[in-house]
Each structure stands twice: as structure tokens, then as C-alpha cells.
Amino acid sequence: MGGMGAAALLLVAACSQQPSEAPRPAAAGSSAPSTSGPGDALKGPEKVDEVATSPNVKLVVNVPPSGLLNGPEAWGTDLAFQGNYAFVGNYEGFTIYDISQPTKPSVVSQVVCPGGQNDVSISGDLLFVSVDDRRSDETCEADRGDPTSPKAWEGVRIFDVSDKTRPKYITSIATSCGSHTHSLVPGKSADTLYVYVSSPGPEPGTTTCKPPHTDISIIEVPTKDPAKAKVIAQPDIFPQGAGDQQVAGCHDITAYPEKKLAAAACFGDGVLLDIADPAKPKVLQQIRDTENFAVWHSATFNNDATKVVFTDELGGGATATCTAETPNTKGANAIYDLKDGKLTKRTYFKMPRAQTGDENCVAHNGSLLPIPGKDIMVQAWYQGGVSIWDFTDSDNPKEIGYFERGPIGGGEGMLGGSWSAYYYNGYIYSSDITKGLDVLDISDPLTDPAKKARIDEFNVQTQVGY
Structure with missing residues (x-):
């Protein structure tokens, strides 16, 4: 744990990069394609960077990477929202955008503080x-550290963003095996x-990552004095042992505090x-799917917590698992009904347009749309783009809209596409790994009720009811 002065991080304020005009979509398929998954019948765009959408989805604007967060491995990652601001992680730091005009987002500030993934x-x-990336120390100037060094560090950094133009580093907390992702859970009072x-x-x-590792870390943050944040517990959440013998944790x-529930996606x-x-x-329950799931990646509750969608990140996000040859049940979503504290699997959903063998594509980060009585998600699929899909009927999920680009070019092994796609106050925001921030609009009778919802603060891994 430690702090550092203002000189220890590099801040780039009010970058001059302007949003680009949204290109005209290429010819698109039906707004309600088949739910069978990738195959020869439905193909995504095959020309480099060609844009395709369903008729009900529009690319409003793209804000390309800029400043010092525009290097060859300055990959865009996860998003969070507060009021008129979007916070976007990047392997080299993070960017704060002003989204008071969603059609014209602007960069308020950038902080350079390397450490993948910087969710x-x-x-x-x-x-x-x-930070799930061993550094030589916890500061923003640290380089990749010697894994055997007692000074090696990985974990969670905390910044004060009361002034969005000048974020300030507060402290860091080392955690066992670092922090690939994290989720916020409110305490019984606002002070914790x-x-x-x-x-x-x-x-x-x-x-930093000694065996065994069959637990999670819980950090307690005194909100009035966050510099005193510390790890208070490391509960083992695998009563049956870890399903993956090579990688645990x-x-x-995803926490749903109102329902007093959380769903953990834990590799195996x-x-x-x-x-x-x-x-x-x-x-309450530990489940496995050894036939179809390789990497349990993330989880999403429906609004009334009677369902959970788990995603499988087959290939770790860097391989092409949305080809016509890949089974529809692999690298997909699994829908589970939740009743009386027990999960029961119903079926799978995979976005239905086959991708080329040069496009990394698999189920990734998404969020529920705020529509009472309906279970509709928007979801990122890396170079498979963004899919909006309805799982109100657990046994018959269907896609109702999509956006994607053609291959980013450069051949097999190139990493790109939508890392996270979330719905916030009337628009879909997609953090593209190499293309920057995309803002999308969906106009559809099924999703239009969501346009009326307004949220003051939105972290996808901390769900709220609508």
C-alpha cells in the first residue's frame, strides 16, 4: 500500500482529438436473425473495417484513440459511468469522457498509469x-517487474476524480494474484x-501469486479516508474444489446488492x-459445464434475479471462436434459471454471424437494458461486434440488433473489436480495443422503453433493479 504525489503520474487534459463521423452502414441483414449461432447462412462483414448493422441500430459516432493512450498495445478495456461522464480503462491508463452530448463525446482528461487490464x-x-500485471512497484512509473522480486506489485489502485480534469492518485492495495477485474459492493452504511x-x-x-489460489480478495474502503483501504478477507468460494486444475480463482x-446475491464466473x-x-x-451453489464451457468469464442477472447469464471466453479472447466450424454452444452464453437459491441450465445463445478465421471473437462483457418485464442484453463479442439479444424466454433467446466492423487487418492473431458494450441513459457505449469509443443507438419497439431510464452511476458488475 502506498501513495504518491502529483508528479508521479502523467495527466493529459482536454485532448484535441475530435469524434469522427459515423460511416454509412453496409447492407445489413434482418433485425431478428436466426438464434442458431454462427454458420454459413449468416456472415459478418469481411472487408477490413467495413461497418454493418441491423436496420434498427446506428453507429452515432466514433471517438478514436488519442494522446498517449494511442500506442500499439494501448488497448481499450472496461467502462464505468457517472452523470455526464464515462470512464474508460486502457492498458496504459484511463480516459474520462464528457458524454453530456452523447453524439459529441469529448475527452476531459487522460491518466497514463500502465497496468493491464486497468478495468x-x-x-x-x-x-x-x-492491475493484473506484475509491476516493479505500485506507482504509475513502474515497469513490468521481476516476478520473484519482493517488491513486485499487482492489485487495485484508487484515484480521486472529484476534479475530472485532474484525477489524483490516492493509494494502492496489493491483492493475491493481482486484480484481473473487481466489483463494488456497498456496505451497510455509506461510510464503507x-x-x-x-x-x-x-x-x-x-x-505475488503463490499457491494455492482458491479464493477471492475483499477490500474494505473507508469512503471518508480511502487511503486506509485494506484487504480484510480472502474467502475460499470453492467448496467442491476448483474446476480448473491449472488456473483457479x-x-x-457480478453483485446484485438489492437481492443480496452475487454470481461469480471462476474459470472452471x-x-x-x-x-x-x-x-x-x-x-449457495457451485456449478460446472465441462462439455461446453472453457473459461467462465462473467455473469449477468436479469432484473428480478430469476435468471443468470454466464459467458464462456473460449480461447481467452485472442482466438477466432465465432467461425462457422465452431459449435454454437462453445464461446457462447449459457442461460440459467434461478429459483430458491438454485441455478438450473436452460439453453445457450451465441451471436449468429460467422466471423473469419482472422477475427478474435467470443462472448465478452455486456449489460442488461433497463426494461421492466423484459430480459434484454447488449453484449460485446470482440471482432464479432456488438449484439443486442432477448432472453425473456429462457429457452428461445434471439438477437434483435447488432453492430460490427469487418476484420481490423494484419492477419491472424490481431487483437481488436468491442471489449465492453453497455447501455447507459439511452445509448450503447462500446469500448473498442483499437478503435476507441463507439456510441450506438438502437431504435426498436422492444428496447425503446429503456430510453426513458436515467441512472446517476453505473458499474456493470454492481447491478441495480429497475
Whole structure:
């Protein structure tokens, strides 16, 4: 744990990069394609950077990468929202956008502070940033550290963003095996906030990720004095042992505090948690899908917490798993019904346009649209683009809209596409790994009720009811 002065991080304010005009969409398919998954009948665009959308989806604007967060490995990652601002993570730091005019987002500030993945969450004036990348120390100037060094660091950094033009580094908290992602869980009073930290491991021979690693880390943050944040617990959430014998721990945890529940996607397992006491989560159920799931990546509750969608990140996000040859049940979503604290699998959904063998594509980050009585998600699929799909009928999910670009070029192994796609106050915001921030609009009878909803603060891994 430690702090540092203003000189220790590089801040680039009010970058001059302007949004680009949205290109005209290429010819698009039906707004309600087949739910069978990728195949020869439906193909995504095959020309480099060619844009295709369903008739009900429009690319409003793209804000390309800019400033010092525009290098060859300055990849865009996760998003969080507060009022008129979007916070976008990047392997080299993070950017704060003014989205008061969603059709004309502008960069307010950039902070250069390397450390993959730099996933972000916002609470009040505090921005939390995950680092799952051993550094030589916790500062923003640190380089990649020797894994055997006692000074090697990875974990969670906290910034004060009360002044959006000049974020300030507050402190850092080292966590076991770092922080691949994290989730915020409110305490019983506004004075306390908990951070559930997910990370893979173990890595024998390292100082930051020693075996065993069958737990998560829980950080307690005194919101009035965040510099005193510390790890208070490391509960083992695998009563049956970890399903993946090589990599344990969790990839992502989604909390639904109002329902006193959390769903953890933990590499080889899905875990349902009771979080009535946020400092002492209890395992309700541990599930596995050894036939179809390779990497349990993330989870999303429906609005009334009677369903959970788990995603499978087959290939780790860097391979082409949306080709016509890949089974529809792999690298897909699994829909589970939730009743009386028990999960029951119903079916799978995979975005239905086959991608080329040069496009990394698999189920990735998404969010529920705020529509009472309907279960509709928007979801990122890397170079598979953005899919909007309806799972109100658990047994018959269907896509109702999409946006995607053709291959980014450069041949097999290129990393690109939508990392996260979330619905916020009337628009879909997509963090594209190499293209920057996309703003999309969907106009459809099924999704139009969501346009009326307004949220003051939005972290996808902390769900709220509508």
C-alpha cells in the first residue's frame, strides 16, 4: 500500500482529438436473425473495417484513440459511468469522457498509469482500477517487474476524480494474484465500500501469486479516508474444489446488492453467493459445464434475479471462436434459471454471424437494458461486434440488433473489436480495443422503453433493479 504525489503520474487534459463521423452502414441483414449461432447462412462483414448493422441500430459516432493512450498495445478495456461522464480503462491508463452530448463525446482528461487490464469502477469521487500485471512497484512509473522480486506489485489502485480534469492518485492495495477485474459492493452504511477482487492463479515461483489460489480478495474502503483501504478477507468460494486444475480463482463477479446475491464466473466454475453480509459471502451453489464451457468469464442477472447469464471466453479472447466450424454452444452464453437459491441450465445463445478465421471473437462483457418485464442484453463479442439479444424466454433467446466492423487487418492473431458494450441513459457505449469509443443507438419497439431510464452511476458488475 502506498501513495504518491502529483508528479508521479502523467495527466493529459482536454485532448484535441475530435469524434469522427459515423460511416454509412453496409447492407445489413434482418433485425431478428436466426438464434442458431454462427454458420454459413449468416456472415459478418469481411472487408477490413467495413461497418454493418441491423436496420434498427446506428453507429452515432466514433471517438478514436488519442494522446498517449494511442500506442500499439494501448488497448481499450472496461467502462464505468457517472452523470455526464464515462470512464474508460486502457492498458496504459484511463480516459474520462464528457458524454453530456452523447453524439459529441469529448475527452476531459487522460491518466497514463500502465497496468493491464486497468478495468475501472466509479463510486462517488473514487475511481478503482484493476492491475493484473506484475509491476516493479505500485506507482504509475513502474515497469513490468521481476516476478520473484519482493517488491513486485499487482492489485487495485484508487484515484480521486472529484476534479475530472485532474484525477489524483490516492493509494494502492496489493491483492493475491493481482486484480484481473473487481466489483463494488456497498456496505451497510455509506461510510464503507467493499471491493471484491477477481484474479487467476496460482503462479508458483512468484511473490505475488503463490499457491494455492482458491479464493477471492475483499477490500474494505473507508469512503471518508480511502487511503486506509485494506484487504480484510480472502474467502475460499470453492467448496467442491476448483474446476480448473491449472488456473483457479475467479475471472469476474457480478453483485446484485438489492437481492443480496452475487454470481461469480471462476474459470472452471460458476458460483452463486449470498452477500447479505458483504464482508462474509456464503456459497449457495457451485456449478460446472465441462462439455461446453472453457473459461467462465462473467455473469449477468436479469432484473428480478430469476435468471443468470454466464459467458464462456473460449480461447481467452485472442482466438477466432465465432467461425462457422465452431459449435454454437462453445464461446457462447449459457442461460440459467434461478429459483430458491438454485441455478438450473436452460439453453445457450451465441451471436449468429460467422466471423473469419482472422477475427478474435467470443462472448465478452455486456449489460442488461433497463426494461421492466423484459430480459434484454447488449453484449460485446470482440471482432464479432456488438449484439443486442432477448432472453425473456429462457429457452428461445434471439438477437434483435447488432453492430460490427469487418476484420481490423494484419492477419491472424490481431487483437481488436468491442471489449465492453453497455447501455447507459439511452445509448450503447462500446469500448473498442483499437478503435476507441463507439456510441450506438438502437431504435426498436422492444428496447425503446429503456430510453426513458436515467441512472446517476453505473458499474456493470454492481447491478441495480429497475
